[in-house]
């Protein structure tokens with residue numbers, strides 16, 4: 001039987017690529033949902049704050065892939081807490097009520113953005129959020145930890161590096177954290193298909209960048225993730241062909257200067 005997937009934020013930069021990729025994979029039946037419905041693309045309407053709609057959409061779902069996000073870090077009490085964090089809670093509740101097997105959450109490199117750029121960071125290093133945005137990602141990761149420890153759902157948090165939407169790295173910083181479209185799709189499939197015994201996982205989502213800030217090597221053995229692209233090489237090529245590469249090396253991995 002096909003696995004039934006729900007993708008939130010399916011009209012967004014990453015969600016649209018993943019939605020299209022998974023629709024073409026005959027192992028899956030995919031429902032794409034977003035606050036901006038798109039009839040042509042088959043994306044249904046859903047507001048992450050609407051509990052009744054979430055209860056409806058999570059029925060019969062095997063795996064939820066949660067990308068929906070309101071990008072406004074300036075409004076901590078409103079958009080961040082009352083929007084994104086509360087929305088994630090409502091989604092988890094609906095998923096658990098409907099017996100969803102696994103939640104894959106689009107976390108971010110900014111959950112640990114205050115590590116220095118000369119450090120190599122792995123999933124067991126302590127949180128070091130560099131913004132309210134990063135902090136809210138930590139909070140939602142821990143929501144997943146709680147539900148997982150309670151035995152209610154398997155919960156994976158992918159700390160995505162940089163996915164700009166045109167499938168190429170644009171800056172020195174991206175050279176350390178970028179992920180290509182095909183690697184993102186592969187990683188999502190690996191997370192969906194990972195052993196049911198894996199109840200909780202934090203991982204960094206990047207391509208095989210030669211200068212990665214993060215340790216991702218163990219993922220091949222653990223979940224079969226074998227990234228094919230390397231931002232460092234692509235940036236060298238870009239420079240050689242005269243394309244502009246932003247010089248934005250910073251003190252901290254998340255891009256903060258102080």
Ligand SMILES: NC(=O)C1=CN([C@@H]2O[C@H](COP(=O)(O)OP(=O)(O)OC[C@H]3O[C@@H](n4cnc5c(N)ncnc54)[C@H](O)[C@@H]3O)[C@@H](O)[C@H]2O)C=CC1
Nearest residue numbers: 009011012013014035047048067068069106108160162163
């Ligand atoms: N693009 C990147 O480089 C990175 C993205 N991420 C995370 O990945 C996720 C997706 O990122 P992008 O695709 O870049 O963002 P995006 O802004 O392009 O997509 C977000 C989608 O969520 C939808 N949305 C917003 N509010 C909603 C609501 N109340 N209910 C339902 N849908 C709603 C938007 O309409 C949009 O289609 C986000 O959670 C983001 O924090 C993490 C690290 C890096």
Ligand SMILES: O=C(O)[C@H]1OC(=O)[C@H](O)[C@@H](O)[C@@H]1O
Nearest residue numbers: 108109110160161162163254
């Ligand atoms: O750090 C980065 O480059 C990216 O990190 C994120 O978490 C953001 O969602 C994305 O808009 C940034 O571009």
